[in-house]
Amino acid sequence: MNIIFLAPPAAGKGTYSTLLKEKYGFSHISAGDVLREQVALGSEVGNKVKDIMAKGEMVNDELMAELIETKLKSIDISKPFMLDGYPRKLNQVKDYENILQKLNLNVDKVLYINIDKETGLKRILGRVTCPKCNKGYNTLTGYMAPKVDGICDDCKTPLVSRSDDTKEAYEKRYDIYLNETQSVLDYYKEKGKVIEVDGTKDPDSVFKEIEILLGDKNG
Ligand SMILES: [Zn+2]
Known part of the structure; x- marks a missing residue:
């Protein structure tokens, strides 16, 4: 099973991805980590990224896709994995589906931890x-x-x-996240792949709901 993990800031993504990793053996692939890892490894794509960052430019979709593909080819994809921080917009969804197709895979589920801005803010400030x-x-x-x-x-x-965040900084991060990922969420909703969990509850109840919705067999 492979999932795309979507969650606004303060929704508890770290907690739940750790639990999925420990209980079901999911590999957690974070787009940001992949980027840093490939640069550090000095892989072909990592070196391209390094050059671009040295020029102060942004990593474009094409390069991002190359990074993700390189990473997926380096892990055992017969085991469950979750992707976090990618794809973040519709162009990247197309890229990602192409990558998966090459690997004979499909996106199985998109896990969306829904949390409203006000609850997220309480988590941050409290x-x-x-x-x-x-x-x-x-x-x-x-x-x-x-x-x-x-x-x-x-x-x-x-x-x-x-609290390392102010109210304003959190709200801005939250709005940017929602804006960016809405198209990804809509795309997969239409395909019936989105599992939406109420992330405002206490972490134990949220994780139980995730387990039920993902199903017992995660192989
Ligand atoms: Zn103490």
Whole structure:
């Protein structure tokens, strides 16, 4: 099984991709990581990217497709994998489908974790962490709150706020993401491949829903 993973900022993509990886053996292919990895490896496509970035130019669709194809050819595609951060627009969808066709694959599912802007904002702004044991909490979401306000459950250390985003920055990131991915979502909705999960619930319930919707057998 291969899936495209779509989720607005703060929807919990990191959490769920880790769980899918641990429980079902999904490879997690992040477009940003692939780019950095190929540059570091000095592969043919990596060197092209390096030249382009040195000129201060953007990596175009063609090169992005080449990166993704190189990566997919380097992994065992008989095992489940999820693609994250690609494709982000309709042109890239066409490119990606061409790549998959060469590998005798189809997009199986598009997993969309839906979260509204307001809930996403609470997640971002409510983030607090224990500076001693690194345990994370959230004071605004209604779950993941510490038992005693401002104090770590485990080691009783005062918690510190660790929001690296402002309200404005988050809202901007959110709007850009939605704008960019809407056409991808619409395309796959029409094909009946989109699994939409309500990402505003607590992470355990969200992941259970993902498991049910993806089906038990992920091979
Ligand atoms: Zn602690």
